[in-house]
Amino acid sequence: MSYIPVRIRNIRIDTVMRLRDHILSAVIALSLCGASFAQSALPDTPSHTQYHNIVRDIAVDQKTISTAPGHIHKNDLKWIIPISGATAALIATDRRSSGALGPSSTRQHVSDDVSQLGATYSTFGAAGIMWAVGRWNRKDRLQRTGYEGVEALTDSSIVVLALKAATNRQRPGSGDHDGAFWEGGKSFPSGHAIMSWTMASVVAHEYRSRWIQAAAFGTAGAVSAARFTGKNHFASDALVGSTIGYLVGRYVVHRHLQEVSQNP
Secondary structure, eight states: OTTHHHHHHHHHOOOHHHHHHHHHHHHHHHSSSSTTTTOOOOSHHHOOOOOHHHHHHHHHHHHHHHGGGGGGGGGGHHHHHHHHHHHHHHHHHHHHHHTOOOOOOOHHHHHHHHHGGSHEEEEEHHHHHEEEEEEETOOOHHHHHHHHHHHHHHHHHHHHHHHHHHOOOOOOTTTTTTTTTSSOOOOOOOOOHHHHHHHHHHHHHOOHHHHHHHHHHHHHHHHHHHHHHHHOHHHHHHHHHHHHHHHHHHHHHHHHHHHHHHHH
């Protein structure tokens, strides 16, 4: 007779653990998508290249990002509600969606190749080249984009490392393949997704050409998808990483625009 209560208790514990995971995802989405980092009425015109202190800029960024949850406004709900809901829904179905991907060497190879576009050396390398070429050819916007790219990528690196350490989520191929949090993994969020979307966001907010924006976001989207199809991450990992990356890139560009407008 004692077997039944023990089984019920185990079911309850499992339910509580899963609920805790869902709450975690919602809180993270709420905090980091809260979303436009308290930006309102920022200028929408290109800034002029100025000399910056990269260490100071990153320190200012980190202070703003870390205190963002305390500056959430009603307008941010249009980000918070859908992102939180989508994240919770994806976490609830992550094991099923990841498990639905059967073995395929072709898909794996393609996913691995596309993923390299979001690697640290690829994104920082692209930003560094843009800065160097822009400086050499006196192309202000290109140089500025490269500088902001390095700054934003550094910001995102700090954020993603902190979140991975805090959540410890297992990857799809680890443990019971259920993506459990606080089990010694580094799956949440996707580092490749956050880096590719950070760089894409910087480029897209500096260059208003639809073709450039489509190429930037299309590449970032492909990287995020590849992290899922390659079974390196769950869909929720890619979604949160993509969202954070977009917002960090947007924030860095707009902060520099604001500085220029205040100190022309």
